[in-house]
Amino acid sequence: MTMEVKRMLINVRTKVSTYVIAVAVFCCVDTALAQTSNERTLHAPDSSSTLSVGSRDYVISPDDLLDIFIVDVPELSRQYRISTTGQLDFPLIPKPIDAAGLTLEAVSLKLRQLLQQSGTLTDPHITINVKESRLHSIAITGAVKKPQIYEVMGPTRIFDVLSLAGGLADNAGPVVRIIRLSTCGQTESINGQGSSTETSRTQQVTTLNLRTLLSSTDAKLNVDVCPGDWVTVPPADVIYVVGAVHKSGGFELTTEHDKLSVMQAIALAEDLKPTARRNDALIIRRNSSATNGRTEIAVNLRNIFAGKSPDVPLQPDDILFVPESAGKKALTRGAEAAIQVATGVAIYRPY
Structure with missing residues (x-):
């Protein structure tokens, strides 16, 4: 091997060694920078x-x-x-x-x-x-699966709010109400059929029909709920029918405009038993001004069914009691028992 060839080999080896060292140094520096970056990220808030x-x-x-x-x-x-x-x-x-x-x-x-x-x-x-943020929260109460206070940082759609609360409970009524005690920036006017707004000097109450809200494709009905708002889903109103009927229980009114009469309530209870005292039925109605907290309204079912007396409209929480036994004393005891029975009967929904 000539001297010239030896010199060429030495030059090549020197260049390769220098290149390898440079690459190694670059890799070390890059690794160090990456580690530093990772260490900083670990300290950052989650x-x-x-x-x-x-x-x-x-x-x-x-x-x-x-x-x-x-x-x-x-x-x-x-x-x-x-x-x-x-x-x-x-x-x-x-x-x-x-x-x-x-x-x-x-x-x-x-x-x-x-x-x-x-x-x-x-x-x-x-x-x-x-x-x-204690001031940036909304309270969700009533007939939802997880009623509590949730933190929100800005306007949130009512669908999202109800989802936060786990959805509607089985006894949810026909409406959801949004009570607002302060302003929420620029609010959008709602002219849809499924909502109404009432404003007083201290608060604004927006009532949305849940059936319309859930079935409609109108985005305006999915209104904003703002920090500080109170959202509540009132339980459905219930009318109770107990005593000498085939299906004693509570029957929910599932729309805002649901109203039941005595004849309709008897039909939901699958008619009277043969032993029913048709002349001695009672409507037991809450009345805070009464001595015992209730009013008892006599109802003659025989006359109503015969068309001799008008049908009687019922109010939410009314108890229609149809006695089975004769005698005034038994009837009085029956009214007391009817109130106790109504608190433990099954609640029926019409669907």
């Missing part, structure tokens, strides 16, 4: 455990719980409660920060400036999330 809030939209309120994260400063990264006066007390900053009424982004910038001015941090990178 977004899944905080409320989903857009920093440009959310306005801080008194009593809010904020999750403040400062990159590479774990000593200051924790949760802070806004005071009832709307101020944020932050370590190393002598005066409280007026935070209520500001967005998360505005408070983040203000905190950054104050930390720089105090000489505590030269270039802080701050992220703020809302962990809890």
Whole structure:
């Protein structure tokens, strides 16, 4: 092998070695940067455990719980409660920060400036999330599967609110009511058949027909529910028929306009028994002004069925009692028993 060839081989080996070393160094640096990035990410607040809030939209309120994260400063990264006066007390900053009424982004910038001015941090990178907000919640009560208070950061559609509560309970009535004690930005007027709005000096009540809401394709009926609203689904009204009938029980009124008469109630109870005292039936109706808290209305079923007397309309929570035994004393005892029986009978829905 000539000297010239040897020199060429040495040059090639030198270049290859240099290239290998450069690649190795690059890989090490890249790995180190990746590890540093991963370490920072591990310290960041878990977004899944905080409320989903857009920093440009959310306005801080008194009593809010904020999750403040400062990159590479774990000593200051924790949760802070806004005071009832709307101020944020932050370590190393002598005066409280007026935070209520500001967005998360505005408070983040203000905190950054104050930390720089105090000489505590030269270039802080701050992220703020809302962990809890007592003023940004809605109460869902009534005939839903999971009635409780839910946190919402902005307007939420009524369908979503009912889904949060697990859907409607079996005894849900025909309407859902939204009670609003404050404004909700720009509200949309609703002219649909399935809703109505009543406004008083202190609150606004919107009533939606659930059957129309669930079956309609009109998006306007799926109205906004706002933080601070109270949503309630009243249980369905019930009329009770007990005594000498084939099917004693409570019968639900499942639409707003459902009304039952005595004859209709007897039909739902699958008619009278042969032993029924048709002349001595009673409607037992709640009456808070009465001595015993109720009014007893005599009903002659024989005359109603014969067309000699008009049919009698019933009201929600009425108990239609048809006695079986003769005698005034037995009838009085029967009325007392009817009230007790009505509290434990099965409730029937018409579908």
